[in-house]
Amino acid sequence: MLNFFNEILSNNELLSSNIGYKYLNIAGRMIYVMGYKDILVFSNEIMSFKLHGKKVLSVKGVDLSLKEMDGQIAMICGLISIVEVIG
Amino acid sequence: MIKVINRVKGFITLEIEGLNIERFLNKIIRHKIHIVSCKRISLTLSEITIFDTDKTKLFSLLKNDYNVSVGSISNGNKIYKFLFKRYGFIIGLIFSIVCFTFLCGKVWKIDIEGNELIKSNEIITILNNAGVKNGSRLEEIDTDYLEGLLLEKNDKISLVSVIKIGSTIKVNIKEKVDDGTDKITSIISDFDGIINNIELIQGTCLVKCGDIVKKGDILVDSYTFDGDNNKIQVQAKAKIYATIWVKGEIVFDENETRLVRSGRYFTKSNLNMFGLNMPLKRDEEKYNYYEIEKFSKNICKNTLIPFTIIKEKIYELVEIEDNKSFEDEKELLIKKSIYLAYDKLNAVDNLDIISEQTDIIQVGSKYYVTTYVKLIKQIGVDK
Numbered sequence: 102m103l104n105f106f107n108e109i110l111s112n113n114e115l116l117s118s119n120i121g122y123k124y125l126n127i128a129g130r131m132i133y134v135m136g137y138k139d140i141l142v143f144s145n146e147i148m149s150f151k152l153h154g155k156k157v158l159s160v161k162g163v164d165l166s167l168k169e170m171d172g173q174i175a176m177i178c179g180l181i182s183i184v185e186v187i188g
Numbered sequence: 189m190i191k192v193i194n195r196v197k198g199f200i201t202l203e204i205e206g207l208n209i210e211r212f213l214n215k216i217i218r219h220k221i222h223i224v225s226c227k228r229i230s231l232t233l234s235e236i237t238i239f240d241t242d243k244t245k246l247f248s249l250l251k252n253d254y255n256v257s258v259g260s261i262s263n264g265n266k267i268y269k270f271l272f273k274r275y276g277f278i279i280g281l282i283f284s285i286v287c288f289t290f291l292c293g294k295v296w297k298i299d300i301e302g303n304e305l306i307k308s309n310e311i312i313t314i315l316n317n318a319g320v321k322n323g324s325r326l327e328e329i330d331t332d333y334l335e336g337l338l339l340e341k342n343d344k345i346s347l348v349s350v351i352k353i354g355s356t357i358k359v360n361i362k363e364k365v366d367d368g369t370d371k372i373t374s375i376i377s378d379f380d381g382i383i384n385n386i387e388l389i390q391g392t393c394l395v396k397c398g399d400i401v402k403k404g405d406i407l408v409d410s411y412t413f414d415g416d417n418n419k420i421q422v423q424a425k426a427k428i429y430a431t432i433w434v435k436g437e438i439v440f441d442e443n444e445t446r447l448v449r450s451g452r453y454f455t456k457s458n459l460n461m462f463g464l465n466m467p468l469k470r471d472e473e474k475y476n477y478y479e480i481e482k483f484s485k486n487i488c489k490n491t492l493i494p495f496t497i498i499k500e501k502i503y504e505l506v507e508i509e510d511n512k513s514f515e516d517e518k519e520l521l522i523k524k525s526i527y528l529a530y531d532k533l534n535a536v537d538n539l540d541i542i543s544e545q546t547d548i549i550q551v552g553s554k555y556y557v558t559t560y561v562k563l564i565k566q567i568g569v570d571k
Contacts, residue, residue, distance in 0.1 A: 140210045140217075144228050167226035172217050 106135055122152040126184055131168075132160050132177040143167070148177055156188035199224055200261055201237045202246070206254035209234045221246055235259065295324045295357055302361040306344050311359055314341045326352055334359075375408040375424045375568040377401045381432035384564055391424030401430065407568050430567045431542065435560055436528030438521055442514055442553040447477050447505040460484070460496040468497070477505035514555050522546050525559040533565070540564040 106123045122136040137150035141157065145165050150158045165179035204212065209228065216223070216238075224237040238246060240261070250256055271278065298315060300308045315321070318337055320329055331350040338348045338359070347362040374391070383399045391408040395401060408424040452475075457468040480502055487495040514521075525546060533539065542562040549556040 139214045143210045143213060143226075143234075166228075167213075167223060170213075170217065170223040170226065172220060 121154060122150075122156070122158060122186075124158060124184065126181065129162075129181045130178065132181055132184060134158060134175045134177065135173060137175060145179075150175065152186070152188075154188070156186055159183070159185050159187060198240045198261060199237050200240050200243050201235060201259035203229075203257045203259050204234050204236055204250075204254050205232055205256075207232060212254060215249055216246060219245060219249060221249075292355060293326050294355060295320065295322055295326060295329070297356040298322070299356050299358045300361065301358070303363065305363055306342060306361065310342065311338065311361070314338060315357070315359070320357060326355065329357065372410045372421050372423050373570040374406050374410045375426055375428070376571040377403055377405045377407050377430075377567050378569045379403055379430065379432040379565065379567050381430035381565075381567060383428060383430050385427075385429040387427040389425035389427075390422050391426065393426065395428075401567075424570070426568070427566060428568050429564055431562065432565050432567065433560055433562050434529045434532045435558060436525040436531070437556060437558045438525045438528065440514060440517060440521055440555040440557065442512060442555075444510045444512070445507045446510055447479075448508050449479065450504045450506045452504040453501050456500040456502070458498045458500075460498050461494055465498070473502075473504075475502070475504040477507070479503045479505055514550075518548075518557075521555075521557045522559070525557045526561075529559045529561045533563075 106125075122134070124135065125133040127133065134150060137152055137158065139151040140148070141151050142149040142159075146161065146163065148160045148165055148167075152158055160177050160181060161183040162179050162181040165177055165181070168176040168178050170176070206212070213223070213226065221238055221242045224239065226234065226236045228234045247256070298312060298320070300311050303311065314337065315334065318334060320334065329352065331352065334350040335348050338350070338361075339345055344364055345361055346364040349360045351358050351360075380402050381400075383395050383397050383401060386393055386395070386397060388408065390412070392411055393408050395405070395407050401407065407428050408426045410421055410424045411419050412422050414420055452473075454473045459466040459468050480500055483499045483501075485497050485499075487497065526544070540563055542564065544559065544561050546557065546559045549558070
């Protein structure tokens with residue numbers, strides 16, 4: 102999958118590409134997450150990912166499902182209402 | 189690239205029943221199994237789609253913790269299974285393609301058309317000697333060379349074309365038309381004159397010394413009589429000499445008018461496409477006498493765009509009177525008339541000239557310079 106995060110970060114001197122987690126919310130219909138460690142919660146209403154640095158990314162919504170998931174990236178589809186990083 | 193191949197191979201959808209699906213997902217991610225999609229149906233049941241190639245790896249991870257049932261297999265997988273699991277089919281297909289490609293590059297038929305008098309075997313022999321036979325490589329065959337070779341080796345061929353159609357060599361022949369050169373001919377007079385001498389070799393002579401003959405008269409006919417007085421056809425052969433006259437005439441006008449360009453002109457430009465003319469520039473002027481120069485130029489050098497600009501320059505001509513003296517040109521005119529007279533003989537050497545006379549007649553401003561040459565010449569042509 103195209104890693105466009107590195108493209109964005111390559112133009113920003115303050116941030117390096119190894120800053121940890123990254124996510125992108127596309128119109129509340131899709132969340133693109135990068136740099137997660139584990140899945141903590143997986144259901145149709147909430148999905149939580151354990152991030153580096155004892156943080157948790159939580160996605161809440163309706164009819165959530167996973168698309169194109171491997172060890173580095175995950176794409177969550179559905180009607181997304183809340184995205185929050187706790188920790 | 190691997191992912192693309194995996195997609196071609198297809199996906200498999202599995203229904204996994206068990207508790208703590210999160211732990212299972214983390215486990216399969218750590219084993220580098222790519223999840224195409226995953227959805228939780230109920231608390232204990234989840235639907236997961238993975239690449240078909242990861243199926244065995246996934247089953248080894250499940251052990252007895254989860255119940256798995258196969259939901260569906262995508263079309264890509266079926267095509268993959270159909271094609272790539274049938275090695276015999278694949279080998280046969282590849283072998284067929286290789287054979288087809290190999291055989292297409294060879295000559296398998298030599299087709300000869302348009303021959304009536306010439307036997308096909310003669311042509312095939314010439315081609316075989318040139319290395320063109322069944323099984324020869326098509327790439328190595330030079331059709332232009334073969335055309336030249338056939339024309340050279342067989343005199344009866346007038347035109348020939350050799351073309352490659354698929355794995356066939358097609359030879360189209362146009363045979364020479366029998367022009368009658370082998371037929372028996374008579375001797376016909378090619379000049380007007382009086383017969384001086386006849387040396388008959390073969391045939392029947394229809395004229396005698398002193399006879400006046402005209403151009404086209406039969407001098408020796410193509411028959412004779414044998415000992416039993418039977419008429420038989422023979423080739424007419426004879427040497428016939430006659431006194432002939434040839435004339436060369438030239439007309440000179442002292443008040444000759446010439447047309448020369450006045451310097452005025454106008455141009456017309458047309459844009460031409462497939463023979464259709466579209467006028468671009470048209471400056472109309474009316475001249476009594478004019479001369480046209482035409483130029484055409486393609487808009488695009490490689491004729492990719494089929495437009496041609498045709499430019500016409502129309503020059504005005506005016507009449508100019510040349511007042512020349514006949515006496516100044518006389519010598520030259522006489523030489524010219526003599527040249528014209530001898531030019532009609534079609535021969536220069538070994539002419540037995542009896543007399544040469546030049547007459548000059550004046551009619552108004554015009555002078556007629558005529559040269560008559562009287563000579564003895566062998567006449568008669570086979571016809």
